[in-house]
Amino acid sequence: TKWTTALRYKPYQEWSKQELIDIKQKIDQSHWRLGYHIQPSTGLLNDPNGFSYFNNQWHLFYQSFPYGAVHGLKSWAHLTSDDLVHWQDHGPALLPGDAQDSHGAYSGSAIPVGDKLFMMYTGNVRDENWIRHPKQDGAWMDKDNQIKKISTPLIENPKPGYTDHFRDPQIIKHEDTYYCLIGGRRADDTGHVLVYQAPEVTGPWSYKTELKFTDKDCGYMIECPNLLFVNNRPVLMFCPQGIEQDVLQYSNVYPNAVVIGEDFDWETFSFINPSAIANLDEGFDVYATHGFNAPDGRALAVSWVGLPDTTYPSDEEGWANCFSLVKELKIKDDHLYQIPVVENNQLVKETLNSKEITPQAKLSFKLGASLVGSITLKTELNEELQIILDTTNGKILVDRTNAGVPFATDFGTTRSTKVTAGKEIQADLYLDNTVFELYVNGGRKVITGRIFPQGKQFFVESENIEVKKVILDKIY
Numbered sequence: 185t186k187w188t189t190a191l192r193y194k195p196y197q198e199w200s201k202q203e204l205i206d207i208k209q210k211i212d213q214s215h216w217r218l219g220y221h222i223q224p225s226t227g228l229l230n231d232p233n234g235f236s237y238f239n240n241q242w243h244l245f246y247q248s249f250p251y252g253a254v255h256g257l258k259s260w261a262h263l264t265s266d267d268l269v270h271w272q273d274h275g276p277a278l279l280p281g282d283a284q285d286s287h288g289a290y291s292g293s294a295i296p297v298g299d300k301l302f303m304m305y306t307g308n309v310r311d312e313n314w315i316r317h318p319k320q321d322g323a324w325m326d327k328d329n330q331i332k333k334i335s336t337p338l339i340e341n342p343k344p345g346y347t348d349h350f351r352d353p354q355i356i357k358h359e360d361t362y363y364c365l366i367g368g369r370r371a372d373d374t375g376h377v378l379v380y381q382a383p384e385v386t387g388p389w390s391y392k393t394e395l396k397f398t399d400k401d402c403g404y405m406i407e408c409p410n411l412l413f414v415n416n417r418p419v420l421m422f423c424p425q426g427i428e429q430d431v432l433q434y435s436n437v438y439p440n441a442v443v444i445g446e447d448f449d450w451e452t453f454s455f456i457n458p459s460a461i462a463n464l465d466e467g468f469d470v471y472a473t474h475g476f477n478a479p480d481g482r483a484l485a486v487s488w489v490g491l492p493d494t495t496y497p498s499d500e501e502g503w504a505n506c507f508s509l510v511k512e513l514k515i516k517d518d519h520l521y522q523i524p525v526v527e528n529n530q531l532v533k534e535t536l537n538s539k540e541i542t543p544q545a546k547l548s549f550k551l552g553a554s555l556v557g558s559i560t561l562k563t564e565l566n567e568e569l570q571i572i573l574d575t576t577n578g579k580i581l582v583d584r585t586n587a588g589v590p591f592a593t594d595f596g597t598t599r600s601t602k603v604t605a606g607k608e609i610q611a612d613l614y615l616d617n618t619v620f621e622l623y624v625n626g627g628r629k630v631i632t633g634r635i636f637p638q639g640k641q642f643f644v645e646s647e648n649i650e651v652k653k654v655i656l657d658k659i660y
């Protein structure tokens with residue numbers, strides 16, 4: 185398929201059922217599909233949207249283009265779960281194509297209000313000259329999961345002084361007021377997070393201030409701002425584009441960053457004593473992490489495992505990208521921890537003693553102080569993902585150079601991170617065929633990435649490290 189602009193923006197109703205069946209058939213033959221990670225049923229998945237708890241279920245949506253592995257006309261696809269581990273995909277739910285979202289139902293969030301779920305999202309509207317006119321739109325989902333869009337935008341235009349890069353509203357409630365955070369690019373080409381407020385979710389929405397969370401320059405644009413509270417402290421996860429390497433050192437095309445404050449001032453929307461800007465994930469493929477404060481008291485988040493402006497080997501099979509596991513966020517010693525939610529323990533089927541592992545496995549390992557050790561995941565074709573731990577210098581290196589079909593090689597094929605020198609390292613590696621998530625020292629550091637081996641079997645080799653292996657369940 186040649187993905188012209190016209191084809192990428194062809195209205196959904198003009199695609200035939202047969203075209204979707206054909207893509208599905210092709211995807212069913214793939215050996216790169218995942219066993220327990222959220223993946224698109226067809227086409228491209230990107231940002232997580234609308235993560236919420238409503239009507240006694242977890243709800244999660246994904247940015248979706250169902251007809252191919254390209255960034256085309258986006259909709260929200262709907263997932264529900266009783267346990268944050270087993271998800272049911274209900275397919276396209278919030279569809280684009282009306283005046284307020286003609287060229288895509290872009291990212292946003294959701295919050296229960298009364299007996300409905302309120303969704304706020306960006307309507308990507310383009311005119312005949314392909315100029316953007318972003319709208320911040322609303323929609324209601326009822327208890328039968330039926331969605332009704334509100335045709336009048338909640339916020340009609342970007343604030344004067346800001347460009348048409350103005351999107352990804354995150355709605356939160358504090359006391360009796362609704363607030364919404366929007367990612368934006370000022371006319372002076374700097375990236376910011378704008379805060380709006382309203383007495384009711386449906387409005388009237390008025391501009392309040394820019395969020396104050398750093399005194400550093402955040403590049404030219406911020407996408408997907410996400411504010412939540414962990415141990416009562418504010419945590420902002422965001423995607424700065426064009427941020428300087430001396431503000432944040434990163435290797436991916438764009439980073440997914442995080443700042444933690446000591447406290448939060450709701451009057452001025454300021455972080456009190458914000459931390460430095462840090463990477464949320466030290467790996468290859470994490471972006472647009474989206475979380476919320478769940479009614480059970482946990483701060484939960486899920487990441488897009490995939491990056492903008494990047495092609496992946498599975499594109500040719502008609503699908504791309506996946507989500508991370510759902511993670512619980514905690515703060516210990518001023519540091520953000522990401523821990524797969526405890527419900528994931530249900531996935532554990534049995535322990536394993538052989539060198540050969542299933543494509544769905546969890547490897548747990550430890551390396552004592554002052555040692556160097558490694559773990560290698562190999563396929564029968566000798567493709568390998570290598571993890572080297574060095575407790576003398578406090579360093580972890582993940583190398584996917586020879587892990588299969590190469591991709592995104594311009595951004596390097598290794599990632600490394602520092603941990604405390606002279607201390608033991610403990611880590612859990614979740615492998616799910618073509619995605620891995622490495623949680624180091626209880627989630628203090630996370631290294632996530634994709635690999636696309638041509639081989640189908642995995643073997644584990646290790647040096648100096650004892651590895652505990654368990655088989656995990658396949659749920660798709």
Ligand code: FRU
Nearest residue numbers: 247258290291351352407472
């Ligand atoms: C981030 C992003 C958002 C936008 C969405 C469109 O990956 O570019 O800013 O709303 O994807 O799919």
